Amino acid sequence: MKIALDAMGGDFAPQAAVAGALLAAERLAGKATIVLIGQEDAVRPLLPTTGFAPGAFEFVPASQVIEMGEHPTKAYQQKQDSSIAVGYRLLHSGEVEAFCSAGSTGAMLVGAMFTVKTVPGVLRPAIANFVPKLNGEFGILLDVGANAECKPEMLEQFGELGSLYAQYVLGVAHPRVGLMNLGEEEGKGTALTQAAHQLLKINPHIDFVGNLEGRDLFNGKAHVVVCDGFTGNILLKMAESVYEILAEKNMHDPFFDRFNYEAIGGSPILGINDNAIIGHGRSTPMAVGNMLVQGYNMAASGIVDQIKATFKS
Amino acid sequence: MKIALDAMGGDFAPQAAVAGALLAAERLAGKATIVLIGQEDAVRPLLPTTGFAPGAFEFVPASQVIEMGEHPTKAYQQKQDSSIAVGYRLLHSGEVEAFCSAGSTGAMLVGAMFTVKTVPGVLRPAIANFVPKLNGEFGILLDVGANAECKPEMLEQFGELGSLYAQYVLGVAHPRVGLMNLGEEEGKGTALTQAAHQLLKINPHIDFVGNLEGRDLFNGKAHVVVCDGFTGNILLKMAESVYEILAEKNMHDPFFDRFNYEAIGGSPILGINDNAIIGHGRSTPMAVGNMLVQGYNMAASGIVDQIKATFKS
Missing domain, CATH: 3.40.718.10 (Isopropylmalate Dehydrogenase)
Incomplete structure (x- = not known):
């Protein structure tokens, strides 16, 4: 299973994001690969070359970052190569089974609605x-x-x-x-x-x-x-x-x-067609690590299928 | 100055109410008389006969009590001789300058609106x-x-x-x-x-x-x-x-x-023509005592006149 992380999201990114990914990788070893999304120059050098199982991490480049102050809808639409937009595309295409970001809450919601979309029958997703x-x-x-x-x-x-x-x-x-x-x-x-x-x-x-x-x-x-x-x-x-x-x-x-x-990690968006989790802007490595584990648990539980089945009728 | 207390109001009335009145009487000695309102048989025996300045307390009988579970509007209108209804009449007629009760919040609000009434210009009073x-x-x-x-x-x-x-x-x-x-x-x-x-x-x-x-x-x-x-x-x-x-x-x-x-005492109703304070249902003697002192401070401050002047224009 692959769990994606916006490596550019949060006040202390990319350092805290990558450090959190390392924490999660140890706990998810053998169960999930963590896919880091972000600017190559910023993220690549932080990735460990030894000490982790081969395939513990993947890297997907995204040249842009949506900043906290930006208008979520505009930024999401204009920055097609932002880490959040790339993450949602990977999620929607099924290349990853969960996407976690401590970046802009607004942009995370916009991506959830625009790219992943609401489960048919659900009026509005909730955090x-x-x-x-x-x-x-x-x-x-x-x-x-x-x-x-x-x-x-x-x-x-x-x-x-x-x-x-x-x-x-x-x-x-x-x-x-x-x-x-x-x-x-x-x-x-x-x-x-x-x-x-x-x-x-x-x-x-x-x-x-x-x-x-x-x-x-x-x-x-x-x-x-x-x-x-x-x-x-x-x-x-x-x-x-x-x-x-x-x-x-x-x-x-x-x-x-x-x-x-x-200790909790993040807040899931419920009622959309895939697993997305929004982290706290001030996320520490521990918070990011727990958010990724939460993303794994969400994906492993099949919660989205349960939601789809419930709202089908 | 006279500050009235619903001696029947609150889960531990009349004991806690009267005990609170004693605490307040010491602190308000020489400044205010506390007017206890309630059922004669229940309240009179609790009042001290010595140890307080003459005139520290007055007693006004009220034969009925509005219970916590009663419909506030109905109960207030039907129980004209309830401690809350009697208290509001004393307040409205100017015989007391503040009225405090740890009884039914709903009935306290009804009395505020029906008997004391909203200050002209104020849309709705607030707690x-x-x-x-x-x-x-x-x-x-x-x-x-x-x-x-x-x-x-x-x-x-x-x-x-x-x-x-x-x-x-x-x-x-x-x-x-x-x-x-x-x-x-x-x-x-x-x-x-x-x-x-x-x-x-x-x-x-x-x-x-x-x-x-x-x-x-x-x-x-x-x-x-x-x-x-x-x-x-x-x-x-x-x-x-x-x-x-x-x-x-x-x-x-x-x-x-x-x-x-x-330590705070109670919650004032703001935007009505007199000083009314609602106490917590579980009010202890300390809470009742502080509510009465708060009632005195409110009356002494002339806050109602300030509100009337502000909303006159």
Whole structure:
């Protein structure tokens, strides 16, 4: 299996990206080849010549880089030889089975929609993020930013997508799905959450446990927490800031240490025809390494086929 | 000055309420009389007969209690002799200058709208909550649940209300106002936040610093963080759960300890014609005591007159 990495993506690329690829290569030895995509002069010299199994790495040149400040759609269309555009072409053609990048989130989303495309039947893909639970498990929060505004049917589908991911990638046998809201009672919330509640409740593919409150993000009520991308993005960034404040204060704890995005790797885009993962802009080698392993796990799980089958009907 | 307390409000009432009143009475000695409202048989026996200055307490009987599970509007209208209804009547008639309750949030909001009424010019009152800042200050987050759905003009007004509160009650000379959003750039967000951004930007009464992200809640970028009640409620409850998890793990720190709602007291309803504060359902004596002191500070600051003057034009 081949897993592609945008070697130019992230604030500390290409060094952190290549160093992360080395970490992942050791863990994926015999299972996957890592395909590094980037500018030849920048990436080639960083690749090890010894110490790794032959074929642990491949290199695919891409002469351009989409910068963080660029307009995602314009940049993706104009920079056809950017590492992100090349990565999505490899993914779409089936030459690689997953594509990971800590580069522009916007361009990663554009490539997902334009090149890989949404699974038929899925209204809009969502970005999922992992949330540590007090019971030691990880939960999934989605959407965390692909769709600032949502329709009830989109939230319903996020519940299905998250449930499939929990089941097939995280190995949760019977994932419970909850709807983030401002109160537990069924009638609470906005017009959006009230309508989404009713759709989630009667959806036969999921185990819907009802409304959740902000305090339920870390407890075991639900494995999958559904919300619009506006709410999810704010919650995610606030949780990240809590972790950073604790780390700065040198307050360590097994639960809170699992907030560290480096240990998680990246955020998968769910609902597209292939496996794509967006990494944190500040990705360290550890974060990149874990993102690649996550890409491998996603591809190995066959999650995309499960999503396609579920939304076919 | 007289500050009224719903002695029947909260999970641990009337004991915790009366115990909190005693704490506040010591701190407000010579400045305010605390008016306890509730069922005579339940409250009277708890009141001290010695040890306090004469006139430290008054008692006003109210034969009914609005329970947490009741429909707020129905209960408020039907239970005319409930402690919340009696409290709002005392407030509206000017017999007390602030009313505090840890009882039903819904009934407290209904009473605010029906009896005390919205300040002319204010579209909708908001519930404000205090957020500890890393720099040692407290910031204000609003709305945290009065309005699940908002119009851009409401968010603009929340910026004004929060700014006035920061200035006149918290003593921040030049409060900075920020808009909670999913990105810092001006064009980011939902139709609501995009439109609200433009209104906040040109509002002459506030110092608008632009969009904030979830990670900015605890830093010093803005004293006043504006959002719809859906977002604010979820953020607030998540922050509370972080504090509770830390406390359970016995992880203490001066910054995180300031998340303790007991130290803050309650959440003022801003934009109504009098001073009303909603306490946490689980209010302890310490929380009730601080809520009453907060009620005194609010009344003493003349914040309502400032709000009336600002929205008159």
